[in-house]
Each structure stands twice: as structure tokens, then as C-alpha cells.
Amino acid sequence: MNEIERIIAKHAGVDSVKPGEIVEVEVDLVMTNDGTTALNIDIFENQLGCDKVWDNEKLIMIMDHYIPSNTIAAANSHKIMREFGVKNNLKYVYDGVGVCHQLMLEKHVEPGQLIIGADSHTCSYGSVGALSTGMGSTDIAVSWMDGRTWLKVPETIKIILDGEIPKGVYAKDMILKIIADMTAKGATYKAVLFEGTAVEAMSISERTTLCNMVIEAGGKFAYIKPDDKVREYMAAQGREVDFDDEECTDGEYEQIINYDVSEIEPQIACPHTVDNVCDLSEVEGMEIDEFFIGACTNGRYEDLEVAAAILKGKTIAPNVRLIVTPASREIYKKAAREGLLEIFMDAGAMISNPSCGTCFGSEGLLGDGERLLSTANRNFIGRVGSKDGFIYLASPAVVAASAITGKISDPREVL
Numbered sequence: 447m448n449e450i451e452r453i454i455a456k457h458a459g460v461d462s463v464k465p466g467e468i469v470e471v472e473v474d475l476v477m478t479n480d481g482t483t484a485l486n487i488d489i490f491e492n493q494l495g496c497d498k499v500w501d502n503e504k505l506i507m508i509m510d511h512y513i514p515s516n517t518i519a520a521a522n523s524h525k526i527m528r529e530f531g532v533k534n535n536l537k538y539v540y541d542g543v544g545v546c547h548q549l550m551l552e553k554h555v556e557p558g559q560l561i562i563g564a565d566s567h568t569c570s571y572g573s574v575g576a577l578s579t580g581m582g583s584t585d586i587a588v589s590w591m592d593g594r595t596w597l598k599v600p601e602t603i604k605i606i607l608d609g610e611i612p613k614g615v616y617a618k619d620m621i622l623k624i625i626a627d628m629t630a631k632g633a634t635y636k637a638v639l640f641e642g643t644a645v646e647a648m649s650i651s652e653r654t655t656l657c658n659m660v661i662e663a664g665g666k667f668a669y670i671k672p673d674d675k676v677r678e679y680m681a682a683q684g685r686e687v688d689f690d691d692e693e694c695t696d697g698e699y700e701q702i703i704n705y706d707v708s709e710i711e712p713q714i715a716c717p718h719t720v721d722n723v724c725d726l727s728e729v730e731g732m733e734i735d736e737f738f739i740g741a742c743t744n745g746r747y748e749d750l751e752v753a754a755a756i757l758k759g760k761t762i763a764p765n766v767r768l769i770v771t772p773a774s775r776e777i778y779k780k781a782a783r784e785g786l787l788e789i790f791m792d793a794g795a796m797i798s799n800p801s802c803g804t805c806f807g808s809e810g811l812l813g814d815g816e817r818l819l820s821t822a823n824r825n826f827i828g829r830v831g832s833k834d835g836f837i838y839l840a841s842p843a844v845v846a847a848s849a850i851t852g853k854i855s856d857p858r859e860v861l
């Protein structure tokens with residue numbers, strides 16, 4: 447078995463599993479957010495006829511998509527969540543503290559765990575060696591009954607990223623390139639395991655960007671074998687974790703794909719699909735109306751640091767807007783302490799409370815015909831405001847460099 451199959455077997459309580467098999471597993475945590483929790487609760491109480499969740503410390507509820515609430519419907523769905531939290535004595539209900547995946551990584555996820563979430567980007571936790579995946583509302587509601595679910599053991603694609611990471615190139619460029627090559631359905635129901643010297647060199651933040659976007663190729667799980675960087679990351683949060691470093695040499699893979707990252711250039715995903723990717727040079731100079739730095743993809747401190755280094759002492763172009771949304775309160779506080787927020791504000795940016803915000807279209811909406819250059823992970827029609835708007839995806843460095851000129855610009859020229 448490969449690492450992914452080992453984690454599944456352990457949670458299924460069996461010695462071994464193989465791709466294609468359907469197994470019942472015990473999950474370590476279930477995460478839900480305000481995108482669908484009210485629906486989960488309705489299914490749990492009214493369709494399944496249940497009263498209390500199986501474990502008040504393992505169901506984690508997060509209000510992040512529409513917080514502070516922007517519609518009466520959002521306010522009512524938050525009200526249902528808060529009341530359910532009190533009724534079930536839930537230990538972890540986060541109310542406007544950050545984007546769900548970021549909070550999970552900062553406070554809950556541990557290597558080797560199996561986690562399900564009512565959100566497609568739950569696959570992000572592979573960055574610290576956990577196996578995690580998004581599920582629909584019915585499956586999530588059923589898991590609340592006894593902490594169990596079922597899954598089909600996926601085949602695994604191994605992606606090896608070797609080579610030196612060029613200046614101005616980030617995990618975001620690599621995953622956009624990978625999705626362009628694989629297409630949006632290339633990893634459907636498959637697990638994607640990343641390894642290689644470039645992955646080893648990456649911070650947990652960068653590894654999270656890689657894993658986060660695996661769902662954009664249809665992936666079931668993303669996974670990176672945990673190492674000392676994971677230990678340091680956990681220790682910095684006051685958590686000590688124990689895991690096995692031993693090399694897994696007998697694993698089988700459906701496919702092994704190699705990249706030399708030293709050949710990768712800054713990438714842009716163009717409207718309206720995530721796999722519609724080109725080298726930045728092909729769209730360089732395109733005029734943009736709105737810029738967004740944030741989301742579970744690229745709203746971490748390391749992302750803000752890259753953007754601030756570019757924006758320091760500069761101002762954004764006239765007639766454009768830049769929205770910066772730290773992905774969690776901890777990131778927000780650190781960015782304030784370290785002077786990053788001041789750099790952004792002096793450059794002319796608006797800073798918003800940690801939330802999904804301009805990634806999900808709950809703020810920062812586009813008008814008709816407007817273009818957004820965003821660090822988020824999806825560029826679907828109408829996701830951020832007008833259906834006649836256009837969304838381009840890129841790294842924080844590209845967004846920061848472009849906000850200064852008002853046009854898609856190459857960060858390598860200003861770094």
C-alpha cells in the first residue's frame with residue numbers, strides 16, 4: 447500500500463485496502479461551514495430524526511463564507527448554526543475567525559488523521575499529512591450520527607516536483623500548470639500525492655496551496671508525507687504531534703508524473719475554467735478592475751509577506767481596487783504586528799475581516815464587464831458578482847505587481 451491507502455486501512459480497521467474497494471471508515475473530525483451547515487442540520491434533525499451529534503469535540507462548525515452576514519438569509523443560517531452549537535454543546539464553533547480550512551490547519555488537523563468536510567477544498571489538509579476530503583450534505587449529516595462514513599479507495603497519482611523554484615514562481619504557479627496539463631477532470635476520484643525536492647523546500651503554506659487546488663482537477667485526496675516542517679508548524683501552534691517518518695517504498699501508483707519546476711513561469715488561469723491556463727506573458731498588459739489577495743488558497747501570512755514586499759512604498763493604479771483578506775484572525779494579527787497591513791493600506795488597499803469574501807462573492811463583487819485578478823482557486827462565471835464579469839487566477843506576487851500597474855504584470859520584474 448502507498449501512504450494514502452495505509453491511512454485509509456487504519457481508519458477502516460483492516461490490514462490492507464486496494465483501489466476500487468469500498469470501505470467504511472471512522473473519521474477523526476468533521477468540518478462544516480456556513481455554506482451548507484443549515485442544510486446539514488435540517489437533514490440530521492428532520493430527515494434522519496437525530497437529536498444530538500456523536501461527539502461534541504469532533505464536529506467543528508465554522509462561519510466564514512458570509513461573515514459578517516451580508517443578507518438576511520445568511521444571518522438566519524448563522525442563527526441556526528449558533529443554536530445548534532449551543533444545543534449540542536459543541537466545543538468548536540468559529541464565528542468570523544477565519545476561512546474554515548485555514549482554521550482547521552491552525553488548530554485541529556494532525557498528520558495521519560482522516561477528516562471529512564462539507565466543503566470541496568477540504569483536501570487542503572494533505573499539506574500536513576492528513577487525508578481529508580469534501581462530501582455532500584447528506585453524507586456529512588449521516589457522519590454526525592456515529593462518526594463513520596464510507597468511501598471508495600482511490601487510485602493514486604504521484605506528482606514529483608523536482609528542481610530549484612525560480613524567483614517569482616510559487617506553488618500557485620505549479621498547481622495551475624499541473625491542472626492545465628491534467629485538465630479539470632484529470633484526477634477525478636483519484637488521490638494525488640506530491641513529492642520531490644521542490645515540495646520538500648516548500649513551507650506548509652505553499653504545500654497547502656498545492657493540496658488546496660487538487661479538487662480543481664477532481665481529486666479525492668491530496669497528500670504530502672509529513673516531515674520536520676510539519677513538526678515545526680505544529681510546535682509553533684503549541685501542538686506536539688507524533689508520526690512515523692519511515693519511507694514507504696512498496697506503494698503502487700496509477701501514474702507517476704514528473705516536473706522540473708525550474709522551467710515553470712508565472713501562470714494565469716483565464717476565464718471561465720481553472721484549467722484554462724497560460725503563461726503570464728500571453729496575457730501581460732491586460733487591464734484589470736479589481737485585485738484580491740486572500741482565500742484558503744493564498745491568504746496566509748507568507749502570501750501577504752510576498753505581496754507586501756512588492757507593494758511597499760508603492761500605490762495601486764488609479765481607478766482600480768485592491769482587497770486584502772487575511773485567511774484567519776491569527777494571520778490578521780501577525781500582519782498587523784509586522785506592519786504588513788499598514789503597507790497595504792498605504793498602497794490604497796481595503797482590508798477585510800478574515801472570511802471567504804471576495805473568493806466566494808460575498809463581498810467585492812464585480813460589475814458588468816469588469817475583470818478580477820484573484821489569488822483564489824475558482825474563476826467560474828458569476829462566482830464574484832456579475833455573470834458578465836471575468837475572473838483571472840494567479841499567485842499573490844502576480845496580483846500585487848499587477849495592482850501597481852493596473853494591468854497583468856510580471857512580478858519577476860519588481861522582485
Ligand SMILES: CC(C)[C@H](C(=O)O)[C@@H](O)C(=O)O
Nearest residue numbers: 481482511564565566567580
Ligand atoms: C460553499 C462551499 C460548499 C463551497 C465548496 O464546497 O467549495 C465553497 O467553499 C467554494 O469554494 O465554492
Ligand code: SF4
Nearest residue numbers: 545741742802805806
Ligand atoms: S476561501 Fe473560497 S475556496 Fe476557500 S472555502 Fe472559502 S469560498 Fe471556498
